Amino acid sequence: MTDGEKLAALEKALLDESVDPVDLPFSLLMSITENFSDAREIGRGGFGAVYKGVLPSGGIIAMKQLFERYEILDKNFESEVTCLAGVKHKNTVRFLGYCSETQQVLIPYNGKRVLADVRHRLLCFEYMPKGCLADYLSDASCRLQWTTRYQIIKGICEGVHYLHQQRIIHMDLKPQNVLLDDSMVPRIADFGLSRRLSGSQSWAITDHKLGTMGYMAPEFLNNGEITYKTDIYSLGVLIMEILMGHKESSSVKEVIILYVRFQQTKKL
Incomplete structure (x- = not known):
């Protein structure tokens, strides 16, 4: 699916509670958070930062970006996705989608620039306007x-x-x-x-x-x-x-x- 089709799927998930969580590309999540700008950050905890994502339709989602800590990242991401995937109740947060991508980027290392894997793990939820x-x-x-x-x-x-x-x-x-x-x-x-x-x-x-x-x-x-x-x-x-x-x-x-x-x- 293209980014446009994924965006349409995310829009549908936001409007329809019966829709399953969507696998989302990192490029799409960057675009709706203004490249994870400080102005879009709405919270921060021990495992990640939360950003506000604004969709073209005007809909708003909350997006948790897990910190790049290899000793906990995969375990906590898998645990959270697995638990959230089947959870649907009026008193639990509504899970809309997730992103799991690894990119190779050039980074400075010992005076040189080398290719390194950068992992992106994100979870998307319905935005709660009253906060925590x-x-x-x-x-x-x-x-x-x-x-x-x-x-x-x-x-x-x-x-x-x-x-x-x-x-x-x-x-x-x-x-x-x-x-x-x-x-x-x-x-x-x-x-x-x-x-x-x-x-x-x-x-x-x-x-x-x-x-x-x-x-x-x-x-x-x-x-x-x-x-x-x-x-x-x-x-x-x-x-x-x-x-x-x-x-x-x-x-x-x-x-x-x-x-x-x-x-x-x-x-x-």
Whole structure:
């Protein structure tokens, strides 16, 4: 397929939720991000940077470009594509397409210019205009009404339940990995560390304890043990953070006091 045909396929995937993710050429992704300009960058994490891509029709997508780190690149890219390919739920980010290309380019080396392989690994998603949940959790008021907080918690729980039904353990639930659409509906994102268990598996062990401190379950952090409870621990931390505006809450009683004050304010 030509770049024009691939672009049309991407446009269709953006409009039609039933369309499968599209294999996209790197040249096309360069063109819709203005060559990955700084002005189009909308986020950056440990494994990659996220850019806004603008389609000729005016549609907008979000594009994660994985960093060129050979020890993690292939493993995380394959894991994320595999998990995302079959994930379709109102509380998970919608996966539109991907790019996996290797190019030979001239680079300076020991005073000479030599040909070297440069690998491009990118993932494309529906753009979430409200950003990530972390942007709204700055203090106890957390810029969110209680009804909105409840709906966000409910949506995240439904998304996690769906993933577990698909035998997927997310492994990195945190506010930065929950995106919000125009209606503040939460979408779980970033499946780079996810694990899919086989039909007979209920747990796994790993020596690679990757994740975010403060959200990792003790049994995973100490022993590398992975179960569905790994996500439930992270979910509990996330729920407390949504309620309190921060992770370090002293007690559940503090949450209740804040809620009572909020109800009293509404009556004034």
